[in-house]
Amino acid sequence: MYQNRMRDWPVSRVAFLLLLGMFVSQPVSAQVDITGLWRPMSRNQDGSGMTGDAAGMPLSPAGRWRGDSWSPEEFDVAEWVCRPHAWDYSFDGGLSPIRFWPEIDQATQQVIAYHGHINQEEQETTIWMDGRPHPPEHAVHTWSGFSTGEWDGNVLVITTTHLKEAYIRRTGLMRSDKTTLRTRWRRIGNYLQATVIMYDPVYLAEPYVRSTMMWSIDPAMVMAPYPCEEATETAVPRGNVPHFLPGQSPMPGLNPKLTDRFGTPYEARLGGPMTMYPEYIAKIKAMPKPETVFGGRDLGQ
Numbered sequence: 001m002y003q004n005r006m007r008d009w010p011v012s013r014v015a016f017l018l019l020l021g022m023f024v025s026q027p028v029s030a031q032v033d034i035t036g037l038w039r040p041m042s043r044n045q046d047g048s049g050m051t052g053d054a055a056g057m058p059l060s061p062a063g064r065w066r067g068d069s070w071s072p073e074e075f076d077v078a079e080w081v082c083r084p085h086a087w088d089y090s091f092d093g094g095l096s097p098i099r100f101w102p103e104i105d106q107a108t109q110q111v112i113a114y115h116g117h118i119n120q121e122e123q124e125t126t127i128w129m130d131g132r133p134h135p136p137e138h139a140v141h142t143w144s145g146f147s148t149g150e151w152d153g154n155v156l157v158i159t160t161t162h163l164k165e166a167y168i169r170r171t172g173l174m175r176s177d178k179t180t181l182r183t184r185w186r187r188i189g190n191y192l193q194a195t196v197i198m199y200d201p202v203y204l205a206e207p208y209v210r211s212t213m214m215w216s217i218d219p220a221m222v223m224a225p226y227p228c229e230e231a232t233e234t235a236v237p238r239g240n241v242p243h244f245l246p247g248q249s250p251m252p253g254l255n256p257k258l259t260d261r262f263g264t265p266y267e268a269r270l271g272g273p274m275t276m277y278p279e280y281i282a283k284i285k286a287m288p289k290p291e292t293v294f295g296g297r298d299l300g301q
Contacts, residue, residue: 050269050294059270066174086167128149146161165177180200191217194214
């Protein structure tokens with residue numbers, strides 16, 4: 001009887017039901033599994049090694065002035081003892097093994113959030129996947145910020161706001177607490193890649209992109225603890241803020257008479273949006289180059 005009724009249905013209705021079944025049985029979007037233990041792969045950190053060098057960074061005038069005033073003694077003030085690296089800076093450090101795990105709603109079996117733990121000073125983050133909005137601007141700012149995520153095909157796109165001010169490089173090149181981060185996590189087989197796009201209306205004149213961070217999956221990796229105990233280790237008096245006045249920084253990257261092993265001219269080391277683009281290479285070749293290599297020999301020898 002059932003088969004006879006099926007034969008009596010119009011062909012268009014049968015085709016519609018078959019098509020509907022195909023959509024119901026398929027996931028809404030292609031997603032991959034980013035959870036697990038991930039070991040960092042070797043990478044080149046930004047910069048030439050000359051403290052103060054900002055070539056390739058789209059610094060605004062405010063960002064350049066902030067870098068000019070920075071002093072290495074800033075790390076030695078009592079107020080900064082056990083200051084953690086920000087979550088997004090920790091990606092680029094040497095101690096960046098990461099563990100991701102999901103938070104799942106048992107009733108619906110939907111992922112509510114991903115949680116992340118990174119070895120560098122044991123920073124953690126929560127990436128909310130349930131569509132909740134970001135808090136108002138005056139809400140608390142933290143080292144990891146407030147993150148929401150959504151899938152773009154096989155790429156997990158994370159938007160992070162409410163970050164504390166922190167460094168892009170630990171040599172005075174900063175991002176402000178108004179920064180928004182877009183992080184794109186992409187799994188390629190047993191490898192995980194992070195591309196970070198930084199938007200800072202204060203210290204950056206254009207978005208800054210980093211895409212060199214790669215990890216490989218390692219289920220047997222041991223996540224070591226990273227304890228920190230407060231102690232008086234320096235002679236910088238409490239309440240002092242080490243700094244240099246404009247034009248008085250002794251950092252080698254800001255010394256017009258020095259260069260790096262590549263012969264980078266002083267003007268390029270000041271940074272700015274134009275230094276990010278390949279076309280700037282032609283301009284660099286036309287600039288005068290200092291003859292003395294920082295920590296090395298003269299280029300003329």
